[in-house]
Amino acid sequence: MTALRDPIRLIPALFLTAIALGTLLLWLPISTADGTQTAFLTALFTSTSAVAVTGLIVVDTATYWSPFGQGVILFLFQIGGFGIMTAASLFGLMAGRGFGLRDRIATQVERSRLEVGDARSVLKLVLAITLIVEAALAAILTGRFMLSYNFPFGEALWHGTFHAISAFNNAGFSSFSDSVMGFQSDAVILLPIMLAVVLTALGFPVMQDLRHHGVSWRRWTLHTKITVSGTAGLLLGGFLAILAMEWANPDTLGSMSVGAKILNAAFHSVMPRTAGFNSLDVGAFHDETLMANYFLMFIGGGSAGTAGGIKITTFAVLLAVVLSEVLRRKDADVFGRRFGHAVERQALTVVVLAGSLIFGATTYLAMITPLPFEDLLFESISAFSTVGLSTGVTAELPPAGQIVIIALMFIGRVGTITVATALALGGEPRPFRYPEENPIVG
Template sequence: MERRGTRVTTDVARVVLRRLLPSWRHPARVVVTAFATVIAMGTLLLLLPAAAEPGAQTGFVTALFTATSAVCVTGLVVVDTPSHWSTFGELVILGLIQVGGLGIMTIASLLGLLVARRFGLRLQLTAQTETKALDLGQVRRVVAGVVLISLAFEAVTSVVLAARLGLAYGYDTGQAVYFGVFHAISAFNNAGFALYPDSLMRFTTDAWICLPIIVAVVAGGLGFPVWVEIWRRRRGRKRWSLHAKITLLTTTALLVVGTVAISAAEWNNPETLGGLGIGGKLLAGLTHGVMPRTAGFNSLDIGQMESGALFVNDMLMFIGGGSAGTAGGIKVTTFALLAFVILAEIRGEPTVHVMGRRLTASTQRQALSVALLSVGAVVTGTLLLLTFTPFGLEAVLFEAVSAFGTVGLSTGITANVSTAGELVLTALMFLGRLGPITLASALALRERTRRYELPEERPIVG
């Protein structure tokens, strides 16, 4: 009787909550509202006099831009982080980065689990149950897993960076730990905020600084579901899911292509790689092959890069990293799925097969929708920036893609755009961080069966 009474009470509570909070039926609304609330709180904290250095003035748009960049783990800045913000302000930014990174990984993982349960599929995060809803135990396991993975990578990276700064650069213990922790959290969350005015340019040839940051960036960009599968494979599981295969293979391919392309384009450029030795060129090339995954750190002057290298950056930033990770962009899975669709069409195949599995028509439509709407957002943002700023197309396009892909790389124009331009970039960061995730989940959760079909007709294509 007691169990039955508890169950009735729980059911009544759910009904009441649904009546009072109808928006909770729509996960996309919850995600957008939650992130907007955190950004608003961060903006208010950054407006406090204690958040800025003595004598520095922080306007509302500057605080809003910085809070959005931190929560959306982008890294674009309109004021120099170490010189404008006080230690309190830097800690606020660091907290916003951590909340934004953990939040996006958790929310994306839970939405993926919800979508999978909606169609009765087995997601490789938890065991399949009979209900389509997420129970409290599943939510706890996902949240705990995200936190543990994040803290583990951040802790290891912090130790390596702090040790290097202390031993090689003479930082005292407290300063080394502070700088190590800040850059480790910023790296794993793909934020790109740095406590140096030149980002990582002073460490261009220092492998003990660049490599740990590279590892943290890639780890954060893979996504929680992939790390779950990697962990389970260590315990004897032999089969990879299609999502993990696509994410790992595409990520590896893009890292190789990005590193080779950028290194080749900048190899003899005296303003970037030209003045370095072979080892320095290879390390800096690898760094800049990884960072467009949405990390935002730079060990070379982006503004001095050749047009070919900038265009490669544009493409890599737009694609981004893995789903349910800290990276932005349309995601490597979306990019790969569209490539498989095109390949199947070229071959004249009636269905799309990927690594022993068949893609549903709805998955193909969702990937196409995310990609085309993202292109539309970048094009619109670029046109607005061209209208509101005096800069050329190459720099403006780079800035728009960087903001939408939540990357944080810049050719150096961010601090010089107008107030209207800052607001455009703020909107692009927010849309780029939440748009692909909420759109994909909303499309999947809204899918329903059509009871009739209209007569078929084929218009001319091409």
């Protein structure tokens, strides 16, 4: 059994190694624009944010770091994202192959989808998808930067490539000081980024299902059906909420044409899951828009991918359980299938742990800083769900606050994927059970 548990130690070890190497590289004077040595905590924060594909920053990526430093950051979120997709896929494959198998994994999508391949084909597939999508997106963005904004070719290529890789990996880093706010009326920049984010935030199992079965509802796994329809629902709901809530806000959508309002509301319905670019000033959002963002960021994207949050399927399981209880049915059914007891408990666990972490972190941040509560809560959710959006308080956090955010980003990205793998591999059965007795609840 020890050997089987190795992956559970391997994932955090690999991520910690990447973060440590990134910290050391960013610590070098060559990484900063003015050639001075960065504070250790700043290097650690930036490296963790990049490897965990979060995108929260305490210094401006565009002006603080040298081209070398920006290249290090680019490399870190590329290997971070690639590592996450590969790990999720490979351990799904391992679990599906039958060692350490438990009932909860036996019926999961990886089994039917991933047994067909082997480790090498999974790696090749991840690599192929990465290269194709990133190259296509980089080409579009580079072309647009050259043709419409008169960037020199080298500069256009750099910004285009940076944003393409950042978008594909849901990393949220931008090589512009104001993220993509300078292009808020340019659909040719914003729409391709949105499409890449929506696709990759579905997660690897869904991308593989789409590749095998195309847009064929009947042949999709339950996991794909839930993730795709949940994504559609959240995108539509988020779009309408942001459009309505910010319509007249003079600091966001207020002064825009109707077309630009629609484009930017759509962009900001996509970014909370969990890409983290911003075309609007998040710090100027109304409180109710921040709340809509809390909700969208907490849920995040699809499982086993670069998206963070509790995941769409987790949320769907919760909703289905609640609905079945309200309708007084014994089973939680979705799309003609019922969920097992184990997956219901797992979903509950994910939500309670995520909520507790965010609650605890926000309380601690409130104790050590005078910053507004709604901004600290936003920052905590954004860090845990590896979104990278901020109302602008990240750089104002004291060292202890930055360490909390570093911990949230690491746990939110590495912890959840490790726990999911651990759960999938299963535990030792106990030789006895206690008798059942139930309290009155509610």
